[in-house]
Amino acid sequence: MPTWIKSLRPFDAPAARTVVRRTTDLGEAERFIRLFHTENPSAGNPYTRLRDVAREVARRGTYTHTYEELEFGARVAWRNSNRCIGRLYWRSLKVRDRRQVSTAEGIALECVAHLRDATGRGKIRPTVTVLPPDTPALPAFRIVNDQLIRYAGYRTPDGVRGDPANLALTETATRLGWRGRGGRFDVLPLVIRPPAGEPLLCNLPGDAVLEVPLTHPDYPWFEELGLRWHAVPAISDMCLEIGGICYPCAPFNGWYMGTEIGARNLADADRYDQLGVVAERLGLDTSSERTLWRDHALVELNVAVLHSFEQAGVSMTDHHTESRRFLTHLSREEQAGRVCPADWSWIVPPLSGSATPVFHRYYDTRVLTPAFVHHR
DSSP states (O other), rough: OOOOEOOGGGGGOOOOOOOOOOOOHHHHHHHHHHHHHHHHHOOOHHHHHHHHHHHHHHSSEEEEEEEHHHHHHHHHHHTTOOOSOOOGGGGGEEEETTTOSSHHHHHHHHHHHHHHHHHGGGOOEEEEOOOOOOOOOOOOOOEEEESSSSSSSEETTEEEEEOOHHHHHHHHHTTTTTOOOOOOOOOEEEEEEOOOOOOOOOOOOOOOGGGGEEOOOOOOGGGGGGOHHHHHHEEEOOOOETTTTESSSSEEOOOHHHHHIIIIIIIIITTOOOOHHHHHTTOOSSOOOOGHHHHHHHHHHHHHHHHHHHHHOOOEOOOHHHHHHHHHHHHHHHTTTTOBBOHHHHHHHHSSSSGGGGGOOBBOOOOOOSSEEEOO
């Protein structure tokens, strides 16, 4: 076992989860199989496949997707993600089929392999790693972390040091034996939760986590702020639902849009809250909101993020470019006769929203499947 994987002592283990026996819904399975064959006419006769699926569900309570069905389902789940603005390239999603993994150690190894593959030395590749599904007999593994890479948050007498969003995860990891350094950007370990028995703590090796130190093209002092961010936003706490089957352990990633870091992670008052710090170094008048010092600082923070990722050769897009790309995606979906669901409150960027074309229209809000969903 690699040294960065640590099994926890038995007395640290949470109680085994109750097994929820749920037979796969044949109606959901049928809808997915028909969708798959409609969009993949060369796949053969759907009625033969539907008969085989019905027999398998009758015998086992569930069925097994072919690799082609899994790949298609994962890509369509991205296509249906109504909170994601970056869906134009949904067909390029790399699907790593790892349904055969049967141990917590194996899950940890695949998460690390996912990060290495997706990072691509800075050329980020949209990737999903599909691990075993829930079955009527046994729930599958879960990843406690909401993203594969997260920074720790520590409670101190002077407030939170690090990322306040991860206080609970940091405390969980600490209870399970992890010891952080107390820094602002300490990478948290993965906590893998098996169906029963001992959880597994996995420290991410350094070569699996690409980070970008932030600098500014016009202000040399910006580097002194010591800000940084990781390159791969890999969501790890959502279930991939395809045709009535839930894959609760299916980490997936695209690449960052600059505002996710510069206008949210580093700027939000309940995250790193850096607007006041940047405004002070810029010499802005913060005595009144009417001076718009927050807006000025926010723009410069986002300039630094985009500049730094570009200088480091790491994939990133800006909100103006991505807004135009999303409307291209929307147009293509409409031409294909498909609904393109979107949540306006997530699609419109958190910086200069009305200056982007996605602001000035309404969207279909229905929920489609396959999908990435929360139901832990």
